[in-house]
Amino acid sequence: MSMISRRTLAAVGAGALTLQNAAAQSYPSRPIRWILGFGAGGVGDLIARLVAPRISEGLGGQPLVIENRPSAGGIVAAEAVARAEPDGYTLLLVTTTTATAAAMYRALPFDTIRDFTFVGQLAVFEHVIATAADGPYKNLRGLIAAARERPGRINLGSIGVGSAQHLSVELFKSVAGIEATVVNYRSTPELINAIATGEVQAGFETLAPVMPQLGGRLRGLAIPAPVRFSGLPQVPTTAEEGLPDYVIRSWNGICAPAGLPPGIAERLNRELIRVAAMPDVQNRLRELGVEPMSGPPDALRDLMKAEIARYDGIVAKAGIERL
Known part of the structure; x- marks a missing residue:
């Protein structure tokens, strides 16, 4: 490769990075769409509507507009986000259903890992x-x-x-x-x-x-969890009942399209961690049978990979016909 070509590529790369940094610094400048793969009224919808205004407060008051797109396996919502521009203005409430769909369906119109930027976990059910x-x-x-x-x-x-x-x-x-x-x-x-x-x-x-x-x-x-649920301390865990290997918990978090600028992903993750630590949010979530859970983006990506593999194994062992 010639020196001119190398310099050109370096300049293009530097220019792209500068644009990404500028986008992150000015983000957000308009409302953000938050797409959910199920109808209004369920626990996941209630959680999203609980935390959306709090997240908005930390993003300069720009609203998170919740958009319900119910479908089998949450596929319609996930596809809409996977195909959106990676600019931080279209987000997905990713859930356990996203992992089970990857295990249950022979083919999906997106790749559950490669087509998303993982922002952070929100809660466990x-x-x-x-x-x-x-x-x-x-x-x-x-x-x-x-x-x-x-x-x-x-x-x-x-x-x-x-x-x-x-x-x-x-x-x-x-x-x-x-x-x-x-x-x-x-x-x-x-x-x-x-x-x-x-x-x-x-x-x-x-x-x-x-x-x-x-x-x-x-x-x-x-309750098939590592510890007793704080809202029902009288109900034992499955481990206490002789099944230490039987733990099942559902969860949700936020994803964006692949290619989201790192600065925007980091800012959204910080807001998730901040909101999850709010006492009123924690109390309301526990009233719904939900525990707040936040962490770095890599933790949500690793969780998704592990859950897909786990549910794929359950489907195979049970002989369930894939869709």
Whole structure:
């Protein structure tokens, strides 16, 4: 390569870096679209609407405008962000569903790792194993013992084929060494009713929508997390019930299109960490059955890679047909 060519390339590179730095310094100068892959009213939507104004405060008051684009696997929302300009004005609420979709679908219109800039994690969602309050099972050990005594006769419920909840049941069967029938429902209210009436002997769901029923129609058998959830200190972990290898937690965070200038990614990450540390945000999240969780961008990227591999293994072992 000639000296002129090298100098030209160096000048072009320096010019691009200067433009990126300038963009980062002036960011944001207009509203930011925050795209969610599910409808309004769910826990993920509530979290986004809780933290969006706080993030906005740290970004000079520029609003984060939430845009709900529900679809199977959150694919429509993720594709919209993957194809957007990497200028920081289009963000994605990335979730566990993004990882399960990568495991469940034979092909996606984007690469879950390469087509995104990972900004940072926002929260983790605890799951819960619940049974009818007036049912025969007082603890998880009792349910497992009954399933071993009557292979295939116990019904376990979840929602959404290929969802984290569904795959958590398949993992539970494997770790507990039991045979059971998995029944998938279209919605959480249907699942809760099936648990309460004994149509299924236990249900597996994220904690937030089940919490209001615990102590009423439902009994919490265990939470598959490393430690007890602070809002339900009376419910043991699955490790305490004899399954130390059974841990399932959902999570979410923020991604942007690949190629986002580092300065913008760093600023957004700082805002996530700042907001996650706010006591009022933490208290409200815990009321929803959610724990605040923040960290560096690499931690979210590593989590996504690990979760895709984990769910891919669950799908393969359970023999679930990919979509």
